[in-house]
Amino acid sequence: MQDLGIKVLFMGNNFWRLLMGMWITIRISLISAALSVVFGILLGMVMTVKHPLIQVLTRIYLEFIRIMPQLVLLFLVFFGLTSTFGINLSGETSAIIVFTLWGTAEMGDLVRGALISIPKHQYESGRALGLEPIQIYRYIIIPQTLRRLIPLAINLVTRMIKTTSLVVLIGVVEVVKVGQQIIEANRYTVPDATFWIYAVIFFLYFIVCWVISAGASALEHRWKN
Amino acid sequence: MGKKEVLLEIRNLHKDYGNGPVLEDISLQVEKGEVIVLVGPSGCGKSTLLRCINGLEPIQGGSILLDGREITDGKTNWSQVRQKIGMVFQSYDLFPNMTVLDNVLLGPLKVQKRQKAEAKAQAEQLLARVGLLQKKDAYPRELSGGQKQRVAIVRALMMEPEILLFDEVTAALDPEMVREVLDVMLELAESGSTMLIVTHELQFARAVADRIVFLDGGHIVEMDDPETFFTQPKSDRVHRFLNTFVFASQSQERKHSESQ
Numbered sequence: 122m123q124d125l126g127i128k129v130l131f132m133g134n135n136f137w138r139l140l141m142g143m144w145i146t147i148r149i150s151l152i153s154a155a156l157s158v159v160f161g162i163l164l165g166m167v168m169t170v171k172h173p174l175i176q177v178l179t180r181i182y183l184e185f186i187r188i189m190p191q192l193v194l195l196f197l198v199f200f201g202l203t204s205t206f207g208i209n210l211s212g213e214t215s216a217i218i219v220f221t222l223w224g225t226a227e228m229g230d231l232v233r234g235a236l237i238s239i240p241k242h243q244y245e246s247g248r249a250l251g252l253e254p255i256q257i258y259r260y261i262i263i264p265q266t267l268r269r270l271i272p273l274a275i276n277l278v279t280r281m282i283k284t285t286s287l288v289v290l291i292g293v294v295e296v297v298k299v300g301q302q303i304i305e306a307n308r309y310t311v312p313d314a315t316f317w318i319y320a321v322i323f324f325l326y327f328i329v330c331w332v333i334s335a336g337a338s339a340l341e342h343r344w345k346n
Numbered sequence: 347m348g349k350k351e352v353l354l355e356i357r358n359l360h361k362d363y364g365n366g367p368v369l370e371d372i373s374l375q376v377e378k379g380e381v382i383v384l385v386g387p388s389g390c391g392k393s394t395l396l397r398c399i400n401g402l403e404p405i406q407g408g409s410i411l412l413d414g415r416e417i418t419d420g421k422t423n424w425s426q427v428r429q430k431i432g433m434v435f436q437s438y439d440l441f442p443n444m445t446v447l448d449n450v451l452l453g454p455l456k457v458q459k460r461q462k463a464e465a466k467a468q469a470e471q472l473l474a475r476v477g478l479l480q481k482k483d484a485y486p487r488e489l490s491g492g493q494k495q496r497v498a499i500v501r502a503l504m505m506e507p508e509i510l511l512f513d514e515v516t517a518a519l520d521p522e523m524v525r526e527v528l529d530v531m532l533e534l535a536e537s538g539s540t541m542l543i544v545t546h547e548l549q550f551a552r553a554v555a556d557r558i559v560f561l562d563g564g565h566i567v568e569m570d571d572p573e574t575f576f577t578q579p580k581s582d583r584v585h586r587f588l589n590t591f592v593f594a595s596q597s598q599e600r601k602h603s604e605s606q
Contacts, residue, residue: 240437240439242435242437242439243439243441245402245435245439246435246439246440246441246498247441248401248402248424248428249400249402249428249431249432249433249435249502250428250429250452250453250457250501250502250505251424251425251426251427251428251429251453251457251458251505252425252452252453252456252457253425256456256457260441260452260456261441261443261452264443265441265442265443268443344443
């Protein structure tokens with residue numbers, strides 16, 4: 122009877138190490154996503170200002186981030202900043218910076234779209250009540266915008282989680298890297314570990330993204346009423 | 347009438363969007379408790395005038411005074427002024443993310459910083475007055491157009507404004523729902539509210555107004571009490587305007603007599 126490769130999971134603390142790797146992935150994604158939401162909302166609000174200079178600058182930022190592959194951005198921040206300016210950032214910090222830059226751009230565009238889809242009369246009704254602009258945003262515009270944004274933002278966050286697998290290339294040991302290490306270490310004793318480890322990684326990604334999507338659906342459902 | 351105090355005064359107001367004047371040399375005094383109805387053909391500037399009064403549109407000349415204080419001098423705290431000027435719009439823009447009760451409480455709680463219990467009691471009383479107390483926990487999308495518009499009126503009333511502006515509030519409603527909204531406005535007028543109403547409902551205008559102001563092409567063409575306005579209009583323009591309505595009813599009468 123052949124040994125199943127899955128046993129490699131239960132050797133030493135391999136499974137725990139994979140979970141820890143996943144935690145790094147989640148941590149980078151969630152911090153970046155949280156920052157992206159905050160900056161993205163601000164950027165989106167700025168993008169609705171009808172000023173030519175602001176429009177051009179935000180457009181350039183958005184297009185630049187979209188055109189650049191995330192990997193190139195990662196290298197630019199991780200290696201570029203060190204070699205050019207002597208700023209020495211850890212891989213994880215670089216990853217958070219890049220994913221926040223990317224997420225802010227994408228989120229900003231989503232927020233801009235959601236904001237301009239809110240009728241002008243909503244703002245005017247708020248003004249007519251004597252609300253200050255910041256209160257109009259806080260109580261009227263942002264709640265409505267968020268409802269329209271949730272499905273789109275969740276899509277962005279799950280894309281972000283999946284794209285974090287790139288950070289291996291700047292030396293961050295996240296779930297994929299841990300998996301590779303386990304496979305390498307057991308190359309001779311458990312040759313078919315590859316399949317099992319990647320299957321487990323697949324399920325870890327799946328569970329995380331599924332939980333997030335389920336949470337979003339629950340929110341959407343609650344906000345329907 | 348002459349002894350009453352002037353609440354709102356518009357002096358030589360000039361409004362221009364950049365391609366010719368929309369309002370030219372408009373002067374109007376609104377006394378406390380007075381109901382003024384603005385009528386006129388579409389695009390004559392009626393709605394724009396209301397929007398200028400609560401600062402939704404900047405003006406290019408003249409001045410507007412509320413309680414004798416100029417509010418168009420650029421130093422105005424509009425948040426404070428707008429609490430005194432309630433406005434209801436044609437498209438009854440309730441906030442869709444809030445219940446009826448939260449819609450009407452937003453201003454009192456966030457702008458006027460009133461106590462929740464006290465404001466809520468007033469909200470329930472006003473909602474009951476317009477017959478919508480049982481809908482207080484409903485969301486706007488669960489209401490009919492007429493119900494939404496009545497909630498919008500309550501939302502404006504909650505701020506305890508000194509003057510109410512109504513911008514074609516029944517124009518977007520189904521005919522059967524117009525009445526329920528007009529009844530609320532009539533009741534407000536009878537209870538002594540100062541109101542400035544833009545409407546195309548001439549029957550209602552005649553019933554509710556203390557004075558009718560006829561605007562055309564950005565000018566005040568005629569200003570009179572409703573009886574004089576409807577029975578002996580001074581200008582040819584008003585005569586023609588009213589005739590379009592009279593013609594419709596005459597042809598209806600003819601049809602009635604033909605069918606009998």
